[in-house]
Structures are given as structure tokens and as C-alpha cells.
Amino acid sequence: MAPVTEPARPKRVGIREVAAAAGVSVTTVSHALNGKGRLPESTRDAVRDVARRLGYRPNLSAQRLVGGRTGLLGLTLAHPGSGTPATLTDIAYFVQLLTAASTTALARRYALVLSTGVGDSDDEVWQQTSLDGAVVVDPVADDPTVTALRAAGTPVVTTGRLPVQPGAEESEPIWVDNDHVDGTRRLLTHLERAGARRISLITAPLLTSYAIDLHRTYQAWCHERGVEPDVVIAQDDLGERAGFAAAEQLLERGRPDAILGALDRLAVGAQLAAKARGLSIPDDILIAGYTDAPAHLHAEPSLTALQLHPAEIGRRAVELLIALVEDEPIAERHVVVPTQLLPRGSTRRRR
Amino acid sequence: MAPVTEPARPKRVGIREVAAAAGVSVTTVSHALNGKGRLPESTRDAVRDVARRLGYRPNLSAQRLVGGRTGLLGLTLAHPGSGTPATLTDIAYFVQLLTAASTTALARRYALVLSTGVGDSDDEVWQQTSLDGAVVVDPVADDPTVTALRAAGTPVVTTGRLPVQPGAEESEPIWVDNDHVDGTRRLLTHLERAGARRISLITAPLLTSYAIDLHRTYQAWCHERGVEPDVVIAQDDLGERAGFAAAEQLLERGRPDAILGALDRLAVGAQLAAKARGLSIPDDILIAGYTDAPAHLHAEPSLTALQLHPAEIGRRAVELLIALVEDEPIAERHVVVPTQLLPRGSTRRRR
DNA sequence: GCTCCGTGAGAAAACGTTTCTTCTGGCGAA
DNA sequence: TTCGCCAGAAGAAACGTTTTCTCACGGAGC
Numbered sequence: 001m002a003p004v005t006e007p008a009r010p011k012r013v014g015i016r017e018v019a020a021a022a023g024v025s026v027t028t029v030s031h032a033l034n035g036k037g038r039l040p041e042s043t044r045d046a047v048r049d050v051a052r053r054l055g056y057r058p059n060l061s062a063q064r065l066v067g068g069r070t071g072l073l074g075l076t077l078a079h080p081g082s083g084t085p086a087t088l089t090d091i092a093y094f095v096q097l098l099t100a101a102s103t104t105a106l107a108r109r110y111a112l113v114l115s116t117g118v119g120d121s122d123d124e125v126w127q128q129t130s131l132d133g134a135v136v137v138d139p140v141a142d143d144p145t146v147t148a149l150r151a152a153g154t155p156v157v158t159t160g161r162l163p164v165q166p167g168a169e170e171s172e173p174i175w176v177d178n179d180h181v182d183g184t185r186r187l188l189t190h191l192e193r194a195g196a197r198r199i200s201l202i203t204a205p206l207l208t209s210y211a212i213d214l215h216r217t218y219q220a221w222c223h224e225r226g227v228e229p230d231v232v233i234a235q236d237d238l239g240e241r242a243g244f245a246a247a248e249q250l251l252e253r254g255r256p257d258a259i260l261g262a263l264d265r266l267a268v269g270a271q272l273a274a275k276a277r278g279l280s281i282p283d284d285i286l287i288a289g290y291t292d293a294p295a296h297l298h299a300e301p302s303l304t305a306l307q308l309h310p311a312e313i314g315r316r317a318v319e320l321l322i323a324l325v326e327d328e329p330i331a332e333r334h335v336v337v338p339t340q341l342l343p344r345g346s347t348r349r350r351r
Numbered sequence: 352m353a354p355v356t357e358p359a360r361p362k363r364v365g366i367r368e369v370a371a372a373a374g375v376s377v378t379t380v381s382h383a384l385n386g387k388g389r390l391p392e393s394t395r396d397a398v399r400d401v402a403r404r405l406g407y408r409p410n411l412s413a414q415r416l417v418g419g420r421t422g423l424l425g426l427t428l429a430h431p432g433s434g435t436p437a438t439l440t441d442i443a444y445f446v447q448l449l450t451a452a453s454t455t456a457l458a459r460r461y462a463l464v465l466s467t468g469v470g471d472s473d474d475e476v477w478q479q480t481s482l483d484g485a486v487v488v489d490p491v492a493d494d495p496t497v498t499a500l501r502a503a504g505t506p507v508v509t510t511g512r513l514p515v516q517p518g519a520e521e522s523e524p525i526w527v528d529n530d531h532v533d534g535t536r537r538l539l540t541h542l543e544r545a546g547a548r549r550i551s552l553i554t555a556p557l558l559t560s561y562a563i564d565l566h567r568t569y570q571a572w573c574h575e576r577g578v579e580p581d582v583v584i585a586q587d588d589l590g591e592r593a594g595f596a597a598a599e600q601l602l603e604r605g606r607p608d609a610i611l612g613a614l615d616r617l618a619v620g621a622q623l624a625a626k627a628r629g630l631s632i633p634d635d636i637l638i639a640g641y642t643d644a645p646a647h648l649h650a651e652p653s654l655t656a657l658q659l660h661p662a663e664i665g666r667r668a669v670e671l672l673i674a675l676v677e678d679e680p681i682a683e684r685h686v687v688v689p690t691q692l693l694p695r696g697s698t699r700r701r702r
Numbered sequence: 703g704c705t706c707c708g709t710g711a712g713a714a715a716a717c718g719t720t721t722c723t724t725c726t727g728g729c730g731a732a
Numbered sequence: 733t734t735c736g737c738c739a740g741a742a743g744a745a746a747c748g749t750t751t752t753c754t755c756a757c758g759g760a761g762c
Contacts, residue, residue, distance in 0.1 A: 012481075014718060025742045030720060037721095038739060058483065060421055064412040065747050071412075071460055078451065091446055099428065102465040111423055113462045114453040130408065131365075241649050298592050334731035365748060374714045383748060388751095389709060413748035416717050 017018055033058075042093045060109070070102045073112050073321060074104050074134035076145050090263060090294055093310045094137070097159065101135060101314035110323050135159060135327045138208045154192040155324040157317045161209040166289045174316040174324065180213035183339035187260060188221050190304070190341055194349045196258035196286050200230040202246040202270060203262035213267055214262050214290065230254055234266055240341040243269020244276075251277055258286035258347075264293040267303060271346065287346040301345030312337050363389070364405045373401040384409075411460070424456050424463045424672060427483035427496050441614060443644055448510065452486060452665035457671050484676045486510060486668045488558045506675040508668045512560035525675065527686040528670045532565035534657045534690035538611060538639055539572050539582070541692055545700045547609035547637050551581040552614035553597040553621060555589055565613050565641065573628045582606055585617055594620020595627075602628055609637035609698075615644040618654060622697065640699045652696030663688050 019026045031037030032047035050056075064071050075098060098114070103114040106137035110132070119266065126220060133155040139146050141163040149156050150172070158175045191199050201218050204211045215231065222229040232249050234242040243266035248258055251273065260275070261267030267289030271281065279285050281301055289305040317333045323330045370377045375398065382388030383398035401407075415422050422643070426449060439614030449465070456463040461483070465530050484506040490497050494516040500507050509526045533648035552569050555562040568583065573580040583600050585593040601607055602624065610625070618640030622632065630636050632652055640647060640656040647654035667686045676680045 015720095016718080027721085027742055027744095028721085028740090031741090034720085037741085038742075043740080059416070060423075060481070061412050061415040062747090063720075065410070065416050065718080065749085066720045068702075069412075070746075091442060095446060097444060099465060099467060103467065106464060106466070111462045111464045113457060113464070114450060115457070116450060116454065129413070239649075240646065254545075294588075295591065315715050366750095367748080377711055378751085380716095382711090383745080385750080388711085391710075392740080394710080410748050413717090416719085419717075481723090557743075618751045 001279055005302070008325065013056050013058070015056070015058065018047070018051050018056045020045050021054060023199065034062060047132040049122050057264035066140040069132045070130055071110050072095050072131050073318065073325075074131045074149075075101055075108050075112055076134065076136045077114055077116050093291060093308065097137065097310035097314035099314070101310035101318045104315045104318040104325055105322070108318075110318075110322060112318070130154075133157070133247060133321045135314075135321055138210065139163075140207045141165060155321060157324065159313055159317050163207070163212055174330075174333045176313050176320060176337065177209065178308050178313065179336045179338050180210050181217050183290075183308075183341075185215050185221065186339070186341050187290070187304075188218065191258045191260065191286055191288060191342060194258075194282070194286055194347045198227065198230070198254070198256045198312040199260060200232070200250045200293060201260050202232050202234055202243060202250070202266050204266075205233055205247050211262065216244065219259075234262075238263055239265045240269040240272065242266060243274045244323065246270070247273035247279075249272070253278075256285065258288070260288050260290065262290045264289045264291045264305065266290075268295070271299065271303065281346050282348045292342055293344070296342075296344070299346070301348070304344045304347040305342050307340040307342050309339070322329060364407050366409065367405045369402050369405055370399070372405060373398050374418040375582075392593050409451065411665075419653060420483050420676070421481055422484050424459050424461050424669065424676075425466050425482045425500075426452055426463055427485065427487045428465055428467050441642060444642060444659065448661035448665035450665070453660035455669040456673070457664045461673060461678045463669070481505075483557075484508070484666075484672045486614050486672055490514075491562065495554065506672060508672040508675065510664055510668050514558070514563055515559050516591065525662050525671060525681075525684045527671060527688065528560065529659050529664065530687045531561050532568050533643075534659075534692075535568040536572060536582070537616050537690070537692050538641070538655075538657055539656050541694060542609045542611065542639060542698060544635055545609075545633070545637055545698045548609060549578065549581070549605070549607045550609040551583070551584055551601045551607035552613065553583050553594060553601070553606070553617050555617075556586070558582055561615065569611075581607060585613075587637050589614055590616045590674045591620040591623065594618060595624045598619070598624035598629075601631075605618070609639070611639050611641065613641045613655065615640045615642045615647065617641075619646070619650065620655070622654065633699045634696050642673065643693055647693075647695070652699070655695045656693050658691040660690070 005159075014024050015029050021030045022029065024043070026133040028037070028043065029047050029051070031039055032044040033051060058113065060071060076092065077094065077098075079338075095132055098112075102112040130152075131154055134145075134149050134157075136143065136146050136149070136156055136158045139158050139162045142165075143162060146156055146158065146162060156172075156174070160177050161175050188199060201215070202216075206212050206215055218231070219229050230250065232246040234246045243261055243263075246266065247259060247270035250259060259267075259268045259270045267287060271287045272287050274281055274287060281287055287303065289303050292305040293306040294307050316337065320330065320335065322328075366377050366380050370380045373380065376393070379388070379390065379394065380398050380402070382390055401422055411422060421535070427444065427447075449463075453463040464482075480690060481503075482500075482505055485496075485500050485508075486496050487494065487500070487507055487509045489511040490509045490513045493516075494513060495508065507523075507525070511528055512526050513524065515542040539550060552566070554565055554569075557563050557566055569582070570580050581601065583597040585597045592650060594612055594614075597617065598610060598621035601610060610618075610621045612621045618638060622638045625632055625636050625638060632638055638654065640654050643656040643658040647656050671681060671686065672681075
């Protein structure tokens with residue numbers, strides 16, 4: 001059924017209209033607006049003026065058609081292979097990263113699309129819709145998503161580094177990452193200064209670079225002080241329950257005077273476990289979390305944590321990716337974003 | 352600096368190559384692949400076969416250029432005007448909705464882009480990048496985002512209804528929503544059956560349709576039973592702290608034997624407040640939350656809640672939006688998604 | 703034997719840009 | 733004066749599709 005009265009959108013003004021109104025050719029308009037060609041400033045200004053007055057906005061599809069790019073960037077959400085969708089663990093971290101990434105992309109006229117990763121039903125879609133580039137968040141070793149993208153010749157920036165098998169070389173490492181080594185050291189030092197002597201670690205499976213970094217740094221730190229490392233690797237959902245179980249294990253087999261939880265929810269679980277055993281925080285045991293969350297402020301006692309900057313990570317990753325896509329020279333292939341320590345009640349110095 | 356060896360992606364196969372390989376014209380290829388024109392099935396099959404063998408994938412930009420669409424759909428994340436980005440309250444709900452929406456869009460060759468809404472720096476971008484359509488999540492009355500989109504002639508589907516001023520008429524209401532009226536009644540009935548007689552409500556500011564629905568349904572339910580409604584509207588962040596404060600208020604001024612929290616985190620806060628006052632759940636007071644979250648299972652006691660289906664909401668919204676964009680006939684302008692009650696420990700029937 | 707019509711298929715225009723190439727004066731140097 | 737060069741600007745091709753026309757052919761109806 002044909003609509004009776006076609007609403008008839010006012011038919012967008014194109015480059016031709018601008019050219020006509022400005023009394024120049026379309027070539028000149030294009031040149032003027034894109035800063036190309038040889039034109040005196042006066043002409044550029046005049047054209048820009050007319051374009052603005054007419055509300056001209058270039059047609060994206062046309063620009064992309066001639067430019068040979070789709071204007072689409074991908075961002076993977078899940079950890080394929082780990083079994084655990086990242087959405088369940090550090091969801092707030094993700095949303096901030098994603099929002100910043102999307103905004104950054106949009107500002108440069110790219111559209112950021114979400115994917116849950118290779119292996120899903122999205123798999124085909126990734127193939128179907130050719131992306132100009134992709135950000136892969138927290139890749140695992142031999143990450144299938146990264147592999148597939150590289151095979152397709154798609155530029156990739158990872159958030160967190162791609163873990164490599166010992167001996168292997170990372171071929172084309174371009175990444176953005178939090179400074180986990182520094183952050184972990186800072187947390188450990190903070191705990192030490194607060195009086196801790198036997199610090200235990202609850203961490204995530206060593207699949208992603210951040211988990212590996214944390215673990216290595218902790219080991220090195222212990223080694224430097226000649227103390228035995230005490231680690232539990234949390235399984236399953238990496239939520240409060242996993243943290244609780246891991247902390248119980250730690251408290252059962254030893255007498256840690258501090259616990260560092262490698263994810264916010266692990267730390268919360270550890271806090272609950274300590275309380276459940278009748279331990280007083282921070283008098284009997286110190287608790288610190290590895291990533292910050294709004295709820296930490298309201299915990300009892302408030303939870304010391306390391307503040308990461310997911311938005312910054314997302315922004316930088318997209319900037320890097322776009323530079324890659326547009327063959328711009330990239331100054332630095334790696335970006336390391338510093339962290340901040342937020343000391344709170346759970347690690348108040350002992351009297 | 353020109354690269355020494357251009358990697359030279361294998362130059363994608365276009366419709367021309369397919370036509371040549373199949374021994375037909377590009378027109379025929381286009382017709383065969385898109386199910387248009389008058390062609391015998393045999394020709395179609397042959398063409399499809401060649402296309403598949405060659406790995407042909409149509410150039411999106413070209414299709415869009417001729418089709419006059421950008422292939423971009425927007426999804427707003429924030430509640431403009433409410434001051435509170437929705438990301439902070441029901442973040443899990445959002446991520447699920449978003450993921451499903453994105454996947455659905457991708458399957459139909461649309462890219463879903465995220466926006467934080469009108470008024471931000473994204474504002475310009477919305478104007479710049481013309482969207483084919485947009486999903487607005489939980490719009491508020493006179494929602495500026497919706498208004499701006501409509502003014503631009505962009506099709507809009509809302510998730511949750513657009514609250515209208517009394518007397519005003521919603522002009523072009525196309526929405527997808529949870530069945531909040533039914534859900535609220537179900538929860539209230541459940542509490543009543545478990546023995547509750549004085550049920551209090553903690554809810555969000557009455558800006559979005561779901562808050563309004565909840566509130567109205569609660570009021571009506573009370574009226575039917577001839578009991579006085581007892582409501583606190585939580586302020587600020589709508590998190591655990593707000594729920595805690597609201598519950599304290601309720602417990603101070605009256606003796607409710609059940610509290611219904613209109614958002615998961617409000618309910619958690621209420622649970623904490625009840626415990627803090629030394630009340631036993633469910634013996635002294637019943638607690639139920641309005642939306643489910645994984646943590647509810649592990650709460651002590653586990654928290655009764657209503658399960659919503661954000662993924663379904665997101666999927667349906669995008670389907671509706673695409674139908675709108677492509678001028679397909681839309682069977683139903685409204686979609687109501689049912690909810691499920693998850694009875695758990697916090698509302699165990701009293702002995 | 704002519705016309706008409708339906709089927710199958712292709713030529714070419716169109717979509718709105720960017721970019722490569724060409725054109726035109728004018729001015730300075732020889 | 734002539735040549736060459738350069739700034740300034742425009743013409744036209746190209747990007748890869750879809751879609752509108754047009755065309756050829758053969759069989760049915762008269």
C-alpha cells in the first residue's frame with residue numbers, strides 16, 4: 001500500500017547545491033572543505049560559509065564508496081575460549097571502555113559496532129560486514145578473534161596485550177593497556193606500609209595479559225622479599241562467590257594478614273569471607289581490590305582499590321585503530337595508561 | 352613515506368567479477384542475489400553458486416549509496432535530564448539490551464552505534480552522522496533526544512514508553528516494553544500470599560514509564576484492598592545506598608512487613624537496612640526486588656525478584672525499528688514482553 | 703502470416719562523493 | 733616578445749551497486 005501523502009523529507013542538500021550557491025565547481029567545494037587542492041584562503045572561506053549556511057553534510061556512503069572504506073569498526077565483548085563472557089565479571093569497566101570508544105569513533109565519523117566475538121552466531125556477521133578495523137578487549141593466547149581478523153587483513157588494536165606462548169614472538173603488537181605492573185606494585189607496597197607481612201593473592205585464570213602481569217609482579221615482589229607467594233586462582237564466574245571461596249581457602253591453609261583480590265568482585269567476596277570468619281578489617285586482615293567500583297565506597301569498611309581508566313583505554317585504542325586504518329603514521333604502537341591507588345578503610349594502617 | 356611492499360589485500364571480488372565468471376550481466380547477478388527481476392530459478396541458482404564460490408560480498412557503501420540509507424542505527428544510553436546516566440543504575444540490564452540490539456542489527460546488515468544522548472558532545476555527532484533510525488531507552492517526558500530525532504525525521508522506537516503529560520497525546524507511539532503492570536501485580540500478590548499485609552514500595556523518581564507503571568499499579572493494588580500506600584521515592588544514584596536510606600525511612604515511620612524495591616540495587620540496599628536494624632528476613636520482613644541480578648542468588652537470604660528480558664526487548668526494538676526504516680508494514684506498533692517471578696528465600700512463606 | 707504478450711536478460715543511468723587530469727590566464731625571466 | 737611556470741579552478745572518471753528501460757525471442761491467438 002502506497003502512503004497517501006509521502007512525508008517527503010526535504011531532500012538533503014548535496015555538494016552540487018553548495019557548488020551552485022557558491023558559484024564554483026563541485027571540485028572546488030570538495031577541495032575547500034577537505035583542505036586539499038590549491039585554493040586561496042578566501043575561496044575556502046567563502047565555500048565553507050555557503051556550506052554552513054545551507055547546512056550541507058556530506059553523504060557518508062558516498063565518501064566511503066570512493067574512499068574504499070566501510071567506516072565500521074568492531075569491538076569484541078567476550079573472551080572467546082575462556083568460557084566466561086567478560087560481561088559478567090567487569091561489566092562496569094566494559095561499559096565505560098565501550099562508551100568512550102564509541103564516542104571517539106563517532107567523533108571521527110566511524111561507527112563502532114559491538115560483537116560478542118568469533119564462534120558465536122556473530123561469526124558470520126563479522127565475515128559479512130567487512131570492518132575497517134577492530135578493537136579486541138582482553139585477548140587470550142592464540143585468540144581466535146584476533147587470528148580471524150588478521151587473516152582477513154583487518155587492522156587490530158588490542159586492549160590488554162595478546163599473551164604469547166613462551167618463545168613465540170608477537171607479530172604485530174599494537175595495544176593499549178593499563179600499567180598493571182606498576183599498579184600491582186603500588187598496591188603491594190601500600191599493603192606493606194600498612195603493616196602487612198604475608199600478603200595473599202586471589203586472581204583470575206592466567207589467560208589474559210592483565211592476570212599474567214598481576215601474577216608475575218606479585219611473584220617477583222615476593223621473591224625480592226624472600227617470602228613465599230600464596231596464590232589462589234579463582235574459577236568459574238569470578239564473582240563474589242568465587243572470591244569468597246578463594247578467600248576461605250587462603251584463610252584455611254595459612255594466616256595471611258592481607259588479601260589482594262585481582263578483580264573488584266573477588267575482593268568483595270574476600271571481604272565477606274573474612275567477616276564471616278569473625279575477622280575484623282583492617283585490624284585482623286587488610287583487604288584490597290584490584291579495580292575500583294562505586295560500591296567499594298559504601299562497603300563496610302570501604303574498600304581500598306586501584307582505579308583503572310577504562311574510558312581512557314577505549315579512547316586511545318580507537319584513536320590508534322583509526323590511525324592504523326587511515327595509514328597515518330603512528331607515533332607509538334603501545335600505550336600504557338597509569339593507574340591510581342585509592343586507599344580506603346579496608347587497609348587503614350594498623351595501630 | 353611510502354611503504355616498500357604494499358601488502359596489497361587481494362582486492363575484493365565485485366559484482367562484475369561474479370557476472371563475468373557466471374557468464375551473465377551484472378544486472379542479472381544483482382537480480383539473482385536480491386530475489387528481484389524475472390529470472391528462472393536455474394539462473395538464480397547458478398549465479399548464487401558462482402558468487403559463493405568466489406566469496407563475493409556486496410560492497411556495503413555502494414548499496415547504501417544507491418539505497419539512500421546510511422545503515423546506521425543509534426541507541427541512546429543516558430537519561431538526558433534525569434541527571435543520572437542509566438549506566439549507573441541498571442547496567443546489567445543495559446548491556447544485555449545493547450548486545451542483543453547490536454546483534455540483531457548486524458544480522459540485518461545495520462550497524463548499531465551507541466550514543467550518550469542529546470546535550471552531550473555527542474549531540475553534534477548525532478546531527479553530523481545521519482542515522483536511519485534510533486532506539487531510545489527509557490525516555491523521559493518531553494525527551495529531548497526523542498524530540499530532536501523526530502524533528503530530523505528519524506524513525507524512533509522507544510524501549511519503555513514515552514511518558515506524556517496528562518491530557519497530551521503521544522503522536523507516534525512505537526515502543527517495546529516489559530509488562531510492568533503484570534509484573535508488579537504478580538510480585539505484590541506473591542508477597543501477599545507469603546503473608547505480607549503492609550507492603551511498602553521504594554521506587555525511582557517518576558520520570559520513566561516503568562517507574563510510573565510500578566507506582567500506579569502499586570497504588571491501584573492498595574486501593575483495591577483498602578490499605579494506605581506507603582511509598583518512598585529514592586533519590587540520587589538509585590544504588591544500594593539510596594535503597595538503604597529509603598528503607599530506613601520506611602522502617603522508621605511505620606511497620607511494613609514487606610518491602611518492594613523497584614530496582615535490584617534498591618532492594619539490596621533495603622535488605623541491608625533491614626538486617627542492620629536486626630530484623631530477620633523473611634521472618635520479620637519480606638524483601639523483593641524488581642529486577643533480577645546474578646548477585647541475588649548469593650545474597651543472604653537469596654533475593655526474590657522479577658526477571659525481565661532485556662535481550663528480548665533489545666531484539667524486538669531493533670526489529671521494529673528496521674521495519675520502520677525500510678517501510679515494511681509493521682504488524683504491531685507496541686510489543687509487550689512478559690516477565691517471570693523468581694521466588695527465593697527473602698519471601699519464604701511465614702510459618 | 704501478423705500481432706501481442708510474456709519471459710529472459712542486458713545497457714545504461716543514477717547515487718554523491720573524491721581525485722586525477724586538464725585548462726586558462728597572468729607574470730617573470732630570457 | 734616568447735616561453736615556461738604556477739596559481740586557481742573546473743571537467744570527467746571512478747567507486748560498486750541498484751534500478752529503470754529497452755530489447756530479443758518465441759509461442760499463442762486471430
